[in-house]
Amino acid sequence: MATTVVSRKASRPHGIEARRRRVAYALLTPGGAWMFVFLVLPVAVMAYMSLKSGGVLSGGFRFTWAFENYVDALAGRQTFFLRSVIYAGSTTLGTVVLSYPAAYWIAFHGGRFKSALLFTILLPYFVSFVIRTVQWKFILADHGLVLGTLKDLGLLPEDFRVLSTWVAVVGGLIYNYLPFAALPLYVAIERIDRAVVECAYDLYATPVQAFTKVIFPLSMPGVFAATLLTFVPATGDYVEAEVLGGPTTRMIGNIIQTEYLRQARYPVAAALSMVLMFGMVVLTSLYAKLIGTEDETVAAAVGA
Numbered sequence: 068m069a070t071t072v073v074s075r076k077a078s079r080p081h082g083i084e085a086r087r088r089r090v091a092y093a094l095l096t097p098g099g100a101w102m103f104v105f106l107v108l109p110v111a112v113m114a115y116m117s118l119k120s121g122g123v124l125s126g127g128f129r130f131t132w133a134f135e136n137y138v139d140a141l142a143g144r145q146t147f148f149l150r151s152v153i154y155a156g157s158t159t160l161g162t163v164v165l166s167y168p169a170a171y172w173i174a175f176h177g178g179r180f181k182s183a184l185l186f187t188i189l190l191p192y193f194v195s196f197v198i199r200t201v202q203w204k205f206i207l208a209d210h211g212l213v214l215g216t217l218k219d220l221g222l223l224p225e226d227f228r229v230l231s232t233w234v235a236v237v238g239g240l241i242y243n244y245l246p247f248a249a250l251p252l253y254v255a256i257e258r259i260d261r262a263v264v265e266c267a268y269d270l271y272a273t274p275v276q277a278f279t280k281v282i283f284p285l286s287m288p289g290v291f292a293a294t295l296l297t298f299v300p301a302t303g304d305y306v307e308a309e310v311l312g313g314p315t316t317r318m319i320g321n322i323i324q325t326e327y328l329r330q331a332r333y334p335v336a337a338a339l340s341m342v343l344m345f346g347m348v349v350l351t352s353l354y355a356k357l358i359g360t361e362d363e364t365v366a367a368a369v370g371a
Contacts, residue, residue: 110344117337133334140338144322148346151318154233154308155301158240159248162297163290165241166249170289171282174256188249196243200310203239204230207311231313239307244300248293255289256282291358299347319343 117136119128173184191199206212207229217223229235259282267277305320319339326336 113337113340117334117341119334121334123331128334136334136338137342140335140342144319144339147317147319147322148343150316151302151320151343152346152350154237154240154318155298155304157237158244158301159294159298161237161241162245162248163252163293166245166293167252167290170249170252170256174253174259185250185253189246192246197306197310199243200239200306203235203242204310207235230311231316233312233316235311236307236316236318239311240301240304243307244297247296247300251292251296252286252289255286255292259285287358291355294354295351299351302347303343 115130116128118130118132118134120131120133120136121128169188173181177184207214209215209228209230210218214223214227214229218225218227229238263285264277264281267281272280302318303320303323305318305324308316308318308321309324323336323339323343326332326339330336
């Protein structure tokens with residue numbers, strides 16, 4: 068009679084594997100609950116509000132499937148959406164260009180002072196966001212510390228100004244969102260295997276070639292993260308345009324703020340927010356498709 072040998076692994080009850088899967092899913096519960104309460108639920112409430120009609124002074128708002136709110140929200144406001152995207156794109160480019168050399172130097176040459184150098188980048192941001200922005204208004208005033216001194220020295224004409232221009236708005240955005248780009252860039256560059264860089268030099272690569280062919284491609288996950296962390300919040304920002312800008316530099320965030328807090332047109336403001344959020348999802352999805360995931364980026368870099 069043939070004897071059947073059953074391994075201990077094969078005889079393990081299926082209940083153990085099922086229990087392990089349940090434990091794995093249970094570990095996702097806190098994060099999933101957080102995402103539901105602070106992301107899914109607010110978006111659902113905002114979408115629900117965007118389909119209401121009525122007003123504060125006319126008996127309140129009623130859900131009526133009022134899709135015309137979206138038509139009303141977009142009517143004549145395309146310029147603000149486009150301006151917000153342009154300003155956010157300029158901010159993203161500026162923060163990446165300014166923070167990449169600093170992150171590179173700290174990662175490769177910071178030595179035992181890396182933590183202290185990173186802290187110097189973050190130190191100004193212990194001050195309130197609004198206070199820092201308002202201080203730039205005093206610095207860039209027409210007769211302030213910088214422009215006033217240059218005008219007194221005859222280096223600038225008296226009618227020269229920076230406030231209420233796109234330069235002041237984009238400059239404020241770059242200043243306030245610089246750490247959002249610097250930190251992920253530093254993490255990505257710090258993770259690069261130094262042996263790979265040494266191999267490039269052993270194969271007679273110049274420093275420029277080593278950077279363009281090895282270091283920069285391997286740091287693309289950090290560039291991707293820095294772009295998302297900067298572009299998305301900068302698009303909906305309204306503080307810089309409100310404090311440093313003027314009527315010709317208003318962004319879509321300023322329009323949403325006005326509709327919510329001044330006009331009390333909550334459905335239109337919610338519709339504007341939904342359109343902005345949908346546009347950000349589309350743009351970031353296209354960018355992610357263009358750049359690729361971290362594994363794909365690393366694979367492409369190694370293949371190059």
